[in-house]
Amino acid sequence: MAARQRLRAALYHRVSTREQNPRLARAELRAAAAARGRRVALEVEETASGRGSVRPGLDRILDAAQRGAIDVVLVQRLDRWGRSTLDLLANLRRLRSAGVGFVAIAQGLEVRPQHDAVSDLTLTVLAAAAEFERAVIVERTLDGLAAARRAG
DSSP: OOTTGGGEEEEEEEESSTTSOOHHHHHHHHHHHHHTTOEEEEEEEEEOOSSOSOOHHHHHHHHHHHTTOOSEEEESSHHHHOSOHHHHHHHHHHHHHTTOEEEEGGGTEEEOSSOOHHHHHHHHHHHHHHHHHHHHHHHHHHHHHHHHHHHO
C-alpha cells in the first residue's frame, strides 16, 4: 500500500446524550491524528447508546474500513467505541480483517491489524471493564429511580 494511503484516519466519537458536548473530544482526536502524521479522511460523531446496535456512524466507519478507505480508527476511549464486550470485539475484528488499526488515545491502546497476544488480552480486559462500567451506571440509575419513587 502506498505511503500516501497509509496516512488515512477515521475519527469516531460517540456521546450518550444530546447534552454532552463533543467539542473537547473532537479537538483531542484531531490533535492525536496530527501527532501521528495521519490525514483525517473521515470524522464521525453520533449520539447513541454504546450498548445499542443501531449506530449509523459506527456503521459508516466499518463500511469505510471494508472499502479500504481508511487505515486506522482513532477514538478518545475504548468505551466510546462500545460498551458491549461482544459487539466491541466483533467490530474490532471487522476492522482487523480489513487491515485497519485502532487507537484509543486516552488509554494508550493501539491495536494493529496483525494479532498479538498482549494486545488481544489488553483489549479484551478493557472491553469487559467498559461493559462493567455501563452495568454499574444502570444499577445506580435504577437505584436512584427506586429511591425517588419511595420518597414520592
